[in-house]
Amino acid sequence: MTDLNLGFDPAALKQRYLSERDKRLRADANEQYVEMAGKFAHFLSDPYVERPIEREPVTDERDAVVIGGGFGGLLAGARLRKAGIDDICLIEKGGEFGGTWYWNRYPGAACDIESYVYLPLLEETGFMPERKYSGADEIRAYSQRIADHFDLTRRALLQTEVTGVAWDEAARRWIVSTNRGDAIRARFVIMANGPLHRPKLPGIPGIEEFEGHTFHTSRWDYGYTGGTSKGGLDKLGDKVVGIIGTGATAVQAVPHLGAAAKQLYVFQRTPSSIDVRNDRLTDKQWAASLQPGWHRHRMENFNTLVSGGWAEEDLVADGWTEIIRNLGVIARMKAVKEGAADPDELVQLADFKKMEAIRARVDEKIANPAVAEALKPWYNQFCKRPCFHDEYLDTFNRDSVTLVDTNGKGVERITREGVVANGQEYKLDCLIFATGFEVGTSYARRAGYDVTGRDGRTLEQKWQSGARTLHGMTVNGFPNLFIFSVIQSGFTANYPHSLDEQACHSAHIIAEAMGRQATRVEATVEGEEAWTAEVLDSLLDRRKFLEECTPGYYNGEGKISPLAASFASYGKGSPAFFRILDEWRAAGDFQGIEMD
Known part of the structure; x- marks a missing residue:
């Protein structure tokens, strides 16, 4: 790939991505996860039902x-x-x-x-x-x-x-x-x-041995943490909490855990890509101006752009569609320089450019350089689901929050009292699994x-x-x-x-x-x-x-x-x-x- 004064070396980035991938390859692939059955069946219990429905069997x-x-x-x-x-x-x-x-x-x-x-x-x-x-x-x-x-x-x-x-x-x-x-x-x-x-659990040795409190994020235990889905986890002030997983769920939950817990340990195998969220209230004037058919038109416009297509207008204009705008910039640069373009090369360059911005944002947000380096994602943007949040990265500047990066290896084992990673045991009162779904x-x-x-x-x-x-x-x-x-x-x-x-x-x-x-x-x-x-x-x-x-x-x-x-x-x-x-x-x- 040709470096068009983009501020990065595409060949070096490609090699870094491959080396980071190789660290994380496992022979067991999907088999590394444990099914929620048998001794783990309780993780599937419904904590939200206040009154069970009683009825006769239906044979209609x-x-x-x-x-x-x-x-x-x-x-x-x-x-x-x-x-x-x-x-x-x-x-x-x-x-x-x-x-x-x-x-x-x-x-x-x-x-x-x-x-x-x-x-x-x-x-x-x-x-x-x-x-x-x-x-x-x-x-x-x-x-x-x-x-x-x-x-x-x-x-x-x-x-x-x-x-x-x-x-x-x-x-x-x-x-x-x-x-x-x-x-x-x-x-x-x-x-x-x-x-x-x-939901799934990681097949970490000793997972059944932990004697503290534990639950999966899809069955959140507010009786233990206090608060609601809006936050305010007021029962965690004297608790040491660990969370395994740094995907889309953890990105949203960690800021609330970090604000509430006495100490929070975030166990990371692979960092997520964290872009700007920029949430805001719906503009009532805009909503009133919408014409019949607006919803399908907007859905199709978004889908075209995030699928790599081209549309004259970007109606949503967020982090999901931004890579297409980057692609347009690079395409114009290459057209001026060489008068021709390789679509595959343009897509890769656009992705590199976007992910360089994502990594630069980590440096801007994180005070500790070592923590910042560990939070940088080294892969193409759509290798994993991109995340968007305005508080997640800042949470790691708290004295009460520790990122436990495992350099791609994952947690080693779980003990009666906590989690072992990088040869060190972290004693916990509560262990939360943000490990996703099968x-x-x-x-x-x-x-x-x-x-x-x-x-x-x-x-x-x-x-x-x-x-x-x-x-x-x-x-x-x-x-x-x-x-x-x-x-x-x-x-x-x-x-x-x-x-x-x-x-x-x-x-x-x-x-x-x-x-x-x-x-x-x-x-x-x-x-x-x-x-x-x-x-x-x-x-x-x-x-x-x-x-x-x-x-x-x-x-x-x-x-x-x-x-x-x-x-x-x-x-x-x-x-x-x-x-x-x-x-x-x-x-x-x-x-x-x-x-x-």
Whole structure:
């Protein structure tokens, strides 16, 4: 790469990135994490239910059962309603709607995508968020608003966990079983469990030995810490607290822990990229000026830019879209100097430039040079989910906050009294796991149940040698079943946008099937094989980028196998994927689908 007086050496940066990646590569990849089962099952308990729902088992028949009460399930219900399908039952294991926003109530929890594009159905519900980045409480309340607006509450089964989904070929119905003894017969099933659904624990030796207080961030224990999701953790003043994990959750929680705890130890394997957040109240004049159709236009504008495309105007103009503006600057510089441009080189230079600014911000914020150096991320920006916060870095200037950087190795072990890292034991009163959710494990494990299709074959068995789908949503051998996920679908940073596209697409197919009085809707073998091949072909360029990334859930913790590749998203990006769905529906021939 040519250094265009950018203030950095691209070749040296490339080598630094690779060496930092190599420090963190592990042979066990995703297997380094412990499933929350058996002796760890208590980590999954719901601390938020004040009054358990008591009811009799349900054995009704429904046109559609939707599994999941987060944005995916709510969007599925809303789009089914719009398509004229009213007999819907949503099943949700939490005590309220909200999905990930029901569980994630940790202090500081808020969306890191602008709320005007992140929250779905804003025009349909007539809602305007209070701030540019909505907090968890507002998002959870808005989820209930969606459910009420589309009359999804009436037949919903909350505090109910699906235990199995099995196809009855003779009746051409699904039997949905739950932990409440339900056996619901469904003409169609939509699985909207969510990609970040099941929390995980790190497989650190001795993890079960710690005798202090402990919990996962998705099950925050305010009885122990005091306070609310807005902070004020007033019970930690005499407590020594440790937190493992420095991803998006920890970035939001650490400032509150640092302000409250007697002493806070932050155990870091890989630092996050921390950009400016610049949250603010919604401008009422701006909100009043919006014209019909503004919401979809804004979502599409944002998605185009964060997917590497070009738009004349950047409506959101935040840290997510800034890299595109950097790319424009570099492209002009190169055009002036050489009169030509290599797109791949321009993208890499833009990324280097952006990450140099991220690292410079660390130096500006952190007083201790050694701490600043440890907090600098050395990888391409989209190797890990970028973070945006205006207090996280400053927290490490507190005398009561210690960064325990492990130079990529992670924590060594956990003892009865604390955590050992870099050969030193840190004694703790409380240990918090900000270790995220299962992504690379089997689909059935993440969902918490398996699906049994025609001939008694399960989805787990079907996908044992690799995922096979049509457009990521329908699977041969599993009639009348629709799956919302990132598998072979269009990944975007603004995940609710992708969920809405999937909801519209599935509702379109279901409405057509009901109009034809079809009892079976199923992907053909040829349809799913062709789509799977297209997905794998689309990943060829993306694979090299991911292989060079520091390990994380985007790249299977550094282990990208042909099997793992089949579970990846469509490699040409979500805008291209959404166009494919639009054109497929417009064609009207339902290519790759059988209905009878």
